[in-house]
Amino acid sequence: PQKTSFHRSQTLGYKNGFAFSRLPTVGIGGERLYVNQLSQAELDELSKRPMLTYRQAKQAPPSGFIPAHVAFDKKILKFDAYFQEDVPLSAEEHYRIRQVAIYYYLEDDSMSVIEPIVQNSGLLQGKLIRRHRVPKNDGGDHYHWKDLNRGMNITMYGRMYRIVDCDPFTQVFLESQGIELNPPEKMVFDPYTELRRMPMHKYVTPSDFDQLKQFLTYDKQVLRFYAMWDDTDSIFGENRPYIIHYYLADDTVEVREVYKQNDGRDPFPILIKRQRLPKTFVDKKKTFPSCVLEISDQEVLEWYTAKDFAVGKSTTLLGRTFFIYDCDEFTRNFYRDKFGITDFQPVEIKKKPLEEVPQVIPPYNGFGVLEDSLQNCFSLLPKPPRKDVIKMLENDHRVLRYQVALESPNPEDRKRRFILSYFLSNDMISIYEPPVRNSGIIGGKYLGKTRVAKPGSTTENVMYYEPSDLTIGSTIEVFGHRFVITDADEYVLNYMESNAESFPMATLQSLRDHFHPRQVLKETAKSDIPMLGTSDQEMDELIVQVQEEMKLHKYLNNKSIQEAFLQCDKDGSGILDKAKFLALCDSLSVPTNSFLVNKLIDLCSCGEDKINYCDFLRAFPC
Numbered sequence: 279p280q281k282t283s284f285h286r287s288q289t290l291g292y293k294n295g296f297a298f299s300r301l302p303t304v305g306i307g308g309e310r311l312y313v314n315q316l317s318q319a320e321l322d323e324l325s326k327r328p329m330l331t332y333r334q335a336k337q338a339p340p341s342g343f344i345p346a347h348v349a350f351d352k353k354i355l356k357f358d359a360y361f362q363e364d365v366p367l368s369a370e371e372h373y374r375i376r377q378v379a380i381y382y383y384l385e386d387d388s389m390s391v392i393e394p395i396v397q398n399s400g401l402l403q404g405k406l407i408r409r410h411r412v413p414k415n416d417g418g419d420h421y422h423w424k425d426l427n428r429g430m431n432i433t434m435y436g437r438m439y440r441i442v443d444c445d446p447f448t449q450v451f452l453e454s455q456g457i458e459l460n461p462p463e464k465m466v467f468d469p470y471t472e473l474r475r476m477p478m479h480k481y482v483t484p485s486d487f488d489q490l491k492q493f494l495t496y497d498k499q500v501l502r503f504y505a506m507w508d509d510t511d512s513i514f515g516e517n518r519p520y521i522i523h524y525y526l527a528d529d530t531v532e533v534r535e536v537y538k539q540n541d542g543r544d545p546f547p548i549l550i551k552r553q554r555l556p557k558t559f560v561d562k563k564k565t566f567p568s569c570v571l572e573i574s575d576q577e578v579l580e581w582y583t584a585k586d587f588a589v590g591k592s593t594t595l596l597g598r599t600f601f602i603y604d605c606d607e608f609t610r611n612f613y614r615d616k617f618g619i620t621d622f623q624p625v626e627i628k629k630k631p632l633e634e635v636p637q638v639i640p641p642y643n644g645f646g647v648l649e650d651s652l653q654n655c656f657s658l659l660p661k662p663p664r665k666d667v668i669k670m671l672e673n674d675h676r677v678l679r680y681q682v683a684l685e686s687p688n689p690e691d692r693k694r695r696f697i698l699s700y701f702l703s704n705d706m707i708s709i710y711e712p713p714v715r716n717s718g719i720i721g722g723k724y725l726g727k728t729r730v731a732k733p734g735s736t737t738e739n740v741m742y743y744e745p746s747d748l749t750i751g752s753t754i755e756v757f758g759h760r761f762v763i764t765d766a767d768e769y770v771l772n773y774m775e776s777n778a779e780s781f782p783m784a785t786l787q788s789l790r791d792h793f794h795p796r797q798v799l800k801e802t803a804k805s806d807i808p809m810l811g812t813s814d815q816e817m818d819e820l821i822v823q824v825q826e827e828m829k830l831h832k833y834l835n836n837k838s839i840q841e842a843f844l845q846c847d848k849d850g851s852g853i854l855d856k857a858k859f860l861a862l863c864d865s866l867s868v869p870t871n872s873f874l875v876n877k878l879i880d881l882c883s884c885g886e887d888k889i890n891y892c893d894f895l896r897a898f899p900c
Contacts, residue, residue, distance in 0.1 A: 283307040350384035355423055355448040357382070359432075359439040360466055371470040378406060378439065380432075382423050387411055389421060391434065396471070407434060423452070429460035442466075489528075496526035501609045503587055505600035506627055517629065520549060520600060522593075524584055526612075531555045531582055533595060555582045555595055585617065590625050603627055639737050647729065648740055665704070673702035678773065680748055681765035682709070696724060696761065698754075700745060705729055707743065709756065730756050745774070746781050749788040768793065787869065794873045817881055817893065824874045824897040836898040839866050843891050852892045859889045 287302040299319075305311050357380040365371050378393045391407035411420045412434050426432070432439050442463040444452075452459055501524040509515035519536040533550035537543060556573055558580040587593060592601045604624040613619040639655050642648055653660035678700040684691045697710045706727040713721030733755045735741040743754060753762050771789045774781050828834060846862055847854060854862075859879075863870045870876065882893045 281307055347385045353384045353447075353451075355382035355384065355426070355451065356380070356445045357426060357428075357441045357448065358443045358465060359441045361437055361439045370473075374470065375466050375468040376401075377465060377467075380426075380439065380441065381409075382421075382426060383409065384423065387420065387422060389434075391439070399471075424455075424457065427452075427457065427460055428462055440466075493527050499526045499608075499612075500524065501526065501584060501587070501612060502606040503589075503602045503609065504604040505593075505602045507598055507600050510630065517627070522587065522595075522600065522602070523552075524587060525552065526584065529554060529581065529583060531595065533600070550596060556580075557582050557586065584612075588613075588619070589622050601625075642737050648731070648737070652737070670703045676702040676773070678702065678745055678748070678770045679767045680763050680770070682754075682761040683764050685753065685760040685762050694719065695764075698748075698761065698763070700743075700748065701727065702745070705742060705744070707756070709761075725756060730754070746785050749785050750792045751788070766792070783869075787872065790873055797873065820874065820878055820881065821893075821897045824878050825899075827872065827874055828897065834867065834898070839868065839898050840895050842866060843895060847891070852890060853884060853888050854891050856883070856887050856889050859891060 284307055286306055287304050289299055289302050291298055291300055303311060358377070359380050360375055360377045363374050363376065365374050376393060378391050381390050381392065383389070388409050389407070389412045390405065390409040392405050393403045395403045413419070414421050414425070421432070421434075426441065428441055428443055430441055432441060440463075442465055444459075444462075449459060503522040503524070505520050505522050507518050507520055510517065521534045521536060523532040523534065524530075525532070530552045531550070531554070532548065532552040534547055535543075535549050537545055537547075556578040558578070560577055560579050582593075582595075587602060589602055589605055592599050594600075603626075605622065610622045613622075637655070639652070642651065645651065647663075649663040650660075653663065680698045680700070682696045682698045684694050684696065686692055694711065697712065699708045699710070700706075701708070704727075707725070707730045708723070708727045709725040711719075711721040711724045729742050732741045732743060732747075747754065748763055748766075750763055750766065753760055755761075766789060771793055774786050774789060778786060842862060842865075843854070846858065860870060868875070870879070878894060878897060879889065882890045884890050
C-alpha cells in the first residue's frame, strides 16, 4: 500500500541496428531482482545444444486431431422431466403438470426443451425453449452435461424442471465419464387430464311426466301478456312496455321489446330469449355467480309456469320486475278453461309526466363571438348563426364614423383620439387610433371588427350597441375601456335624417345641435347679403321645411298647440313675450333647440322681447 512508483524497466535494446531483448535488472517500481528467470527463447536455445554433438532424436508422429462437431455429431443426451404451473382461474384444477423432454447437444453444449403435443389440451405446446446455450447463473456460466442428473431440479429462465429419468444412451455416456447417476423416479401425471379420461357416471331417474304428450297437445299455443318495466328509480330510467310470451309446449318464456316510431332506441327485438326461467333456487347462498352458470334441475327448486302469470300482478324475471296490465283473448280463454279465472280487467297505466329540465347555459368565456359560441350549448355539431343577408346587401359599404376620446385617469390617455367605425351591414364596431408623431404611442388598429355588448347584458339577454346609442357626448364601454363620443362625420347626420323613422329623436337632435354652428358658418360664408330683411318667399320656404321636420315628431298635436297660444294671448294682439313664448313651447314639447325652429323664431321676432306667434303657428296647421 505504501508503494507510489510502478515503473517497469526497459527490456528492449538495439545493437548494430538489430533489436534484442534483455533481462530486467530491477522490478516494478525500482525494486531489486535477486533471481532472473530464463526466457522461453533461452530455454529453447539450451535444449538445442546437445544437437551439436548428437543427432536429433526421433519423435513419435502426432495423433490425428478430431474436432468436437465431428466427434459428437448427432450425439444427444435426452432427459425426461416435468414442471408444475398454477391455474388460478379454474374451480376444477388448482395446478397443472406438464411433461417435457430436455435435449442436450454434445457437439456445441446447447440445450432445448420440447413438450409433446397432447390432443385437445387447449395449450400452446411444442418447442418451449429453442436450441441454444442456456445460461446457468448471472455470472455468465452456461449449463454443462456435468450439471445434469436424474432426480434433480434445474431452473431455466425462471421455470423449475424436475428431471426424473433419461434414455439408455445418456445413461451409458454419463457413466463412462465417471458420473454417478441417481436412481430414476416415476413420472408425475396431470390429475385433471387423468380425471377427464375416466368416464363420469350419470344417474338419471325416469320421470312420469310425458313431455311428448305436452308437446303434441300445446304445440303452437302461446300465452301473451302485456307488461311494463318501471325503471324510473335509476338514472335515465323510464317506463318501457314489453310483451311476455309463455310457450305451453315446453314451459319456456320469452320477453320481447315494444318499439315505437322515433323512440330513439335501436331495434333489438328480444330482451330475454326463449328459455326456462328459474323461480326458486335450491340454495340462495351461491358461491358462484349464476349469470355464468349453466342452470340445471339440480340448482332450481321451482320453475316458472303458467299459473305464475296473472293480470294486475308483478312478476320478477331474471332480476327485473314486470307489471302485467293486460293479455290477449286466447290467454283469457285458456285461464278461464284451465284455472277458472274470470277477472281479466285490464289495468290502466298512467304515464308519469316528464320533468322539464331547464337548460343551463354556462357563462360566456370571452372567446369568439357570443352567438357562435352559444351554438355549442345547443348541438353536438354546432352550426354557424344565421346572417341577415338582406341587411348585409342593403347596407354594404355603409359605415358610420365617430371621433371618440379615451376616458382614463391617466392624463396622457385623455389626449388620445380614436376613430370608431360602426358597420351597418353586420352591426360590428372597429376602433382605429391615428398615429401621432412624437407622442410615444404606436397608433393603428385598436379593436378589430366585433360586436360590442352593452354593460350589464347577460348571456340570456344580450344587448349590443346600436347607432341610436351613439350620440354626441355619450359614453360607451368597450371591453372595460370607456370612450366619449366627441365628433362624427356629416354622413352620420345625413344618413339618420334620411332614415329618421328608425332612430330616436334625441339621437338625431344631438347630431343636429352638434352640426348647427358649422352649417350657420357655411350659410353665412355663402351669402353675401346679411340676414336683415327677409322676404315672404323665404318665410314660406322656411315654414315648409319646419313642417317637414315636424312630421318626424309624431307626438305633437297641432290643434292643441294653436289652442294653447290663443288662450295665452288674452288681448288677441297676436304678439307674446319671448320668455312666455319659449316657456309655452317647452310645455308643449316643441323642439325649440332645432336649427330650423330657431331660425323661424328669429324671423317671427318683433324686437328683442316680442314674438309674432301667428306666423309661427303657420308651421303647425290643423
